[in-house]
Amino acid sequence: MRVLFKTDYNQDIKFAKHSGYVFWYGLLLAGVFLAPMALDTYWINELTRVLIYALAGLGLMVVTGFTGQVSLGHAAFMAIGAYTHAFLLTQGVPFFVSLPIAALTSGVVGLLIAIPASRMTGLYLTIASLAFAIVVEDVVIHWEGVTGGNRGMAVDPPMLFGYEIFEAWEYYYIVLVLLIMSIILVLNVLRSPLGRSMLAVRDSEISAESLGIRVARTKVLAFLISAALTGLAGGLFAHFIQFLSPETFGILLSIQLLLMIVVGGLGTVHGAIYGAVLIGFLEATISIMKDWLPPAIGNQPGLEPGLFGVILVLFIIFEPEGVYGRWLKFRTFLENFPFYRRNTFKRQRSYLKTERMR
């Protein structure tokens, strides 16, 4: 067990709490940067998919994990990011200009949605976000001039300063660098006053308000950041799947994002990453499973969402803190061995929080 002495005023908000952080995260960083050299194209593509999911999950985490507003409409922000990016590319806007604009557009839409949404409490927001996702899907279908409607829209490989990115590993590095930048952004937000207010709003809106935090402003900013990150993920996703169609960004994707952050561990940056890794792993497993399942079950279009549902139910009931929570418990167990008590992480039981009062 490590004992930390405070020797610096800034110690509380440092990213690396002690040398162990530097070592392990450095190792991880080296690992992900060297990974393409050891892997073939298929696995690099799978890794890229995981990184994009992680970015989208990070966006959802900001609003759901840190601010406590369950959004069922984040696929819509991905759609906005993807279509804006793809449309700007067809107009001849360069990649590194179009991507930030796509993220910004998505962020601004998130902001516009959040202004009425910040007046709603939990449940209303969830339903409104679900409805928002459906409205966006409908707009994508009907706005054929820009989105191609149901026919879909092909996306060319990205061009960087006149150099076309064809290889999987080149694109992997672009996504990786953007993901790392986004993680640093989110970590920075989290240790800023805004991030602290988000956590306060999540834990209790009334206490937050009593402490002088502007709840509505916090929620709106959380939506802005969240939608921008998810839109960025959408723009990257557009190149990854190379063909956009409205059903790509349906409700299933929203649920998948939610599944990621719940299974990974709600309320932590680690959770978004773990969740993305698990989802990527799960998708590969399901596609392998389909081969040996009887066709009556294996070829069901509902199989994948059904399995997602089962996993979500099991996690919500048995491990609401997700994989990362389980890992924390295990680590505490090792660190305190043999003094770990089973109730260390036990939740306080309470009555269901009422929403009738607010």
Place this chain on the structure above:
Amino acid sequence: MAEFFQLLVIGLSQGCVYGLIAMGFVMIYKATEMVNFAQGDIMMLGSFVAFTIIVTWGFNFWLGLLLAMGVMAVFGFLVDAVVVRRIIGQPQFSIVILTISLGFIFRAVAGMIWGQAPLSLDTPFVGTSNFGGAVIGHDRLAIMGGTVAVVSLIFLFLRYSRWGIAMQAASQNQLAAFYVGIPVKLVYSGVWGLAAAISCVAGVLLAPITLIGPLNGFLGIKAFAAAVIGGFGSLPGALIGGLIIGIAEPFAAAYLPEVKNIIGYLIMFAVLMLRPEGLFATIYQKKV
């Protein structure tokens, strides 16, 4: 005029279905403070169960409907008693996520048992009537009649029966209800059962109009919008919200075809902007 009347009847009947689902949804919310996002999928399961009993096993329609309602009531009871009850005391989003995932599971299971192809359920309500130029299908009339019957039964049940009063008590204050000897857990599961049975009726009434398929559960999303318009936690509000969305849809399809799929949600957004607590508010500001 005839066209207007016809659109109105189509809208009313569609709205009745939304209203019935929304009522099941609101009933659960009112009593247990939980939001059941799987309500639409429970309706879908109800119509499949009715299909199996009536078409596959050859029961009489009315007997089959009653049996299906019974099966769904038991199913709803078990969903609460086995799964949902375990997470009481966790934050609201756990329940949201749990019920959404239950909906996905139901949809997948229904697809595996009954297949993806739409099935048709024969009802006694065939034929059309002509009211001064407006041609109205009997299935539409049956939906409206059925809704009126179900709503009055629920009203009588909640107002006069012992169980209904116990449900009201439990929904107003769990602890107080528990202290006066109401078996709150049992009552809660009972509410889930009742809501599932109501959705089953909605599913069967809807069957002649939209065939039965695993994706019918998505209708539930419109029912949520209806519940939001009516003000969450108000039973008459849920019904009226359902009717508003139901009536708006065919008129939008006739006069503004671009928005026909999303008109319900647009109305919901408008209500949320102007009156965030819904038309029949039941949310109060907490006093500290």
